[in-house]
Amino acid sequence: MTNLIEELQWRGMIQDIMPGTEEQLNKEMTTGYIGFDPTADSLHIGNLVPIILLNHLQRCGHKPLALVGGATGMVGDPSGKSEERNFLSEETLNHNLACVKKQLEKYLDFNSSKPNAAEMVNNYDWFKHISFLDFIREAGKHITVNYMMAKDSVKKRLNSDSGMSFTEFTYQLVQGYDYYWLYTNKQCRLQMGGSDQWGNIVTGTELIRRKTGGEAFAFTCPLITKADGGKFGKSEKGNVWLDPAKTSPYQFYQFWLNTADADAEKYIKIFTFLPKAEIDALIAAHTGNEHQRQLQKKLAEEVTCFVHSRADYEFAVKASEILFNNDTAEILAQLNEDQLLQVLDGVPTVNIAKSVLEAGADIVSLLADTKIMPSKGEARKMVQNGGISINKVKVEGIETSITASQLLNNRYLLVQRGKKHYHLVVVE
RNA sequence: GGGCAGUUUCCAGAGCGGCCAAAUGGGGCGGACUGUAAAUCCGCUGUCUACGACUUCGGUGGUUCGAAUCCACCACUGCCCA
Numbered sequence: 326m327t328n329l330i331e332e333l334q335w336r337g338m339i340q341d342i343m344p345g346t347e348e349q350l351n352k353e354m355t356t357g358y359i360g361f362d363p364t365a366d367s368l369h370i371g372n373l374v375p376i377i378l379l380n381h382l383q384r385c386g387h388k389p390l391a392l393v394g395g396a397t398g399m400v401g402d403p404s405g406k407s408e409e410r411n412f413l414s415e416e417t418l419n420h421n422l423a424c425v426k427k428q429l430e431k432y433l434d435f436n437s438s439k440p441n442a443a444e445m446v447n448n449y450d451w452f453k454h455i456s457f458l459d460f461i462r463e464a465g466k467h468i469t470v471n472y473m474m475a476k477d478s479v480k481k482r483l484n485s486d487s488g489m490s491f492t493e494f495t496y497q498l499v500q501g502y503d504y505y506w507l508y509t510n511k512q513c514r515l516q517m518g519g520s521d522q523w524g525n526i527v528t529g530t531e532l533i534r535r536k537t538g539g540e541a542f543a544f545t546c547p548l549i550t551k552a553d554g555g556k557f558g559k560s561e562k563g564n565v566w567l568d569p570a571k572t573s574p575y576q577f578y579q580f581w582l583n584t585a586d587a588d589a590e591k592y593i594k595i596f597t598f599l600p601k602a603e604i605d606a607l608i609a610a611h612t613g614n615e616h617q618r619q620l621q622k623k624l625a626e627e628v629t630c631f632v633h634s635r636a637d638y639e640f641a642v643k644a645s646e647i648l649f650n651n652d653t654a655e656i657l658a659q660l661n662e663d664q665l666l667q668v669l670d671g672v673p674t675v676n677i678a679k680s681v682l683e684a685g686a687d688i689v690s691l692l693a694d695t696k697i698m699p700s701k702g703e704a705r706k707m708v709q710n711g712g713i714s715i716n717k718v719k720v721e722g723i724e725t726s727i728t729a730s731q732l733l734n735n736r737y738l739l740v741q742r743g744k745k746h747y748h749l750v751v752v753e
Numbered sequence: 754g755g756g757c758a759g760u761u762u763c764c765a766g767a768g769c770g771g772c773c774a775a776a777u778g779g780g781g782c783g784g785a786c787u788g789u790a791a792a793u794c795c796g797c798u799g800u801c802u803a804c805g806a807c808u809u810c811g812g813u814g815g816u817u818c819g820a821a822u823c824c825a826c827c828a829c830u831g832c833c834c835a
Contacts, residue, residue, distance in 0.1 A: 587791095615788075616790090707797085
């Protein structure tokens with residue numbers, strides 16, 4: 326049994342830890358859990374850290390429980406939120422729950438023949454049987470309001486103008502009860518989470534101690550930050566999702582590849598399972614040769630393979646080469662239709678009628694009509710600034726006209742605005 | 754309820770009768786350099802049938818040859834007094 330805490334420590338994944346946690350983990354196979362809130366119909370890369378924590382737990386020979394918050398999702402966690410959250414409708418919640426469960430199955434080993442097989446639990450399953458009165462007698466009696474009010478997440482909101490509803494105030498008790506329930510019914514002895522969860526987690530261990538006299542353990546992982554102060558996990562297009570239908574593997578790969586130097590060392594430790602020796606070697610090789618971006622490439626490779634697949638990764642690399650290398654006009658022209666569409670998967674497309682090109686369309690009108698540029702004025706300026714390329718060839722001058730002879734595979738036109746923005750024009 | 758100040762293009766903020774599509778800064782977007790980075794430098798940033806035309810300066814009317822600029826009313830915002 327590998328020492329989990331030691332492993333996580335050098336990776337910089339431990340923020341707070343309850344005394345005795347390491348001893349418990351070294352003593353026996355321990356069951357540990359993390360909760361996932363069904364706030365959307367897909368997990369995003371912010372949820373990747375908890376997934377990886379559970380994965381490490383399992384690799385070290387312990388038993389992970391992934392808890393989906395069917396009940397807690399109905400309440401809303403106030404931690405880190407400055408305002409009261411809106412309720413999700415029941416259908417949305419159920420839909421999200423199903424999606425999240427399906428995703429989680431990909432990342433842990435649920436093969437029940439193993440003693441430390443992962444398990445999925447839904448806290449709605451036990452909360453649906455508990456009446457309000459049962460709850461306030463069973464859980465509420467053991468925790469004082471004074472104790473609950475002392476939590477940071479609560480204090481902040483009490484001092485704010487928006488206040489805090491009774492519902493959200495209760496959240497920590499609901500989550501605390503989860504831990505108590507898992508403690509008594511699943512022999513769960515460990516809870517993990519982001520450091521913003523510390524307050525809620527401690528309420529759980531407190532509840533366990535007061536109700537059963539038993540001891541439960543916990544640790545948290547630092548929240549992921551970016552060196553430039555931006556919010557981690559957002560790309561220009563918004564959240565980076567794990568669902569390939571919402572964020573294509575190519576975009577996912579690009580997100581990691583674009584990691585800033587200042588963050589890369591930290592991220593490769595947290596988001597990959599590479600052993601310490603290999604990471605140290607990579608960092609050493611990267612230092613002084615930052616322009617080669619070895620760290621970013623390895624990071625993007627590992628995470629893309631873990632979340633999607635090796636095939637998806639290889640494809641993303643190929644697509645990146647075609648899209649970003651300069652002398653690829655010829656390669657592009659050689660691709661067949663299938664390859665072309667795969668490389669450009671996720672690129673926004675516009676349809677135009679073939680007749681438009683037969684007479685030769687002037688570049689400015691084409692850009693404006695296809696909505697690639699919002700107006701002719703802007704299209705004109707963009708072309709004059711050298712910001713538009715067709716099929717990887719820069720457009721020179723606003724008099725340029727586009728004809729059917731330029732179509733790739735007789736159907737497609739790859740329009741590029743600036744370095745990173747692509748549009749696929751499909752002729753019908 | 755009374756008094757004062759304000760409302761300008763994505764944001765902040767100049768302009769106070771013609772020289773205003775409107776200074777400057779920020780942001781955004783391009784280009785060069787680079788590592789699909791940072792920093793730096795350069796350009797663009799109301800629309801169009803584009804060396805010109807058209808529509809914008811809270812709203813509606815008015816004064817004037819001419820208004821973002823002056824007047825009236827309305828709406829909203831901020832500050833002060835009740």
